[in-house]
Amino acid sequence: MSIIVTDRGFGPDDWTAPVTPLAGAGAQATALDLPADTNPDDLVGRLAHVRFIRVDFPSAADGRGFTIARRLRLMGYRGRLRARGHVIADQYAMARRAGFDEVEISEALAARQPEADWLFRADWQAHDYQARLRG
Secondary structure (H helix, E strand, O other): OEEEEEOOEEEOOOOOOOOEEHHHOOOOOOEEEEOOOOOHHHHOOOHHHOOEEEEEEOOOOOOHHHHHHHHHHHOOOOOEEEEEEOOOHHHHHHHHHHOOOEEEEEHHHHHHOOHHHHHOOOOOOOOOHHHHHHO
16 A cells, blocks of 8 residues: 655545556546656647656656656646655655655655654745745
8 A cells, every 4th residue: 555645744545546557548548657767758749638647766766757747847737746656755845846746655665754754844845945045
């Protein structure tokens, strides 16, 4: 079972619709699973019907998902965007700044990095370097 992390802390997964892997998705798919090597440009013209996108993070050292999220948001995607996999609490603020709405982690990771670790980083908008420069 997975844990969903938001700015409010840990919660259950409330997405109930099927999520289709990008490789097998038709033009009318409303929820997509994207691997870390996805080129967001391949989704041009396909985002109008998509309400949910989940981007895979195969390891905490693999930051390609952050780029995917940022590019999707710059392309105008307004739906729900979730990071899934090996995202650690220290990366939560970066995930939110890149455009993710939430992070999906395993119960094992949640046990190693409890909710307090994630909530400590939930005030991600106030503590970035740009805010300090504007300050």
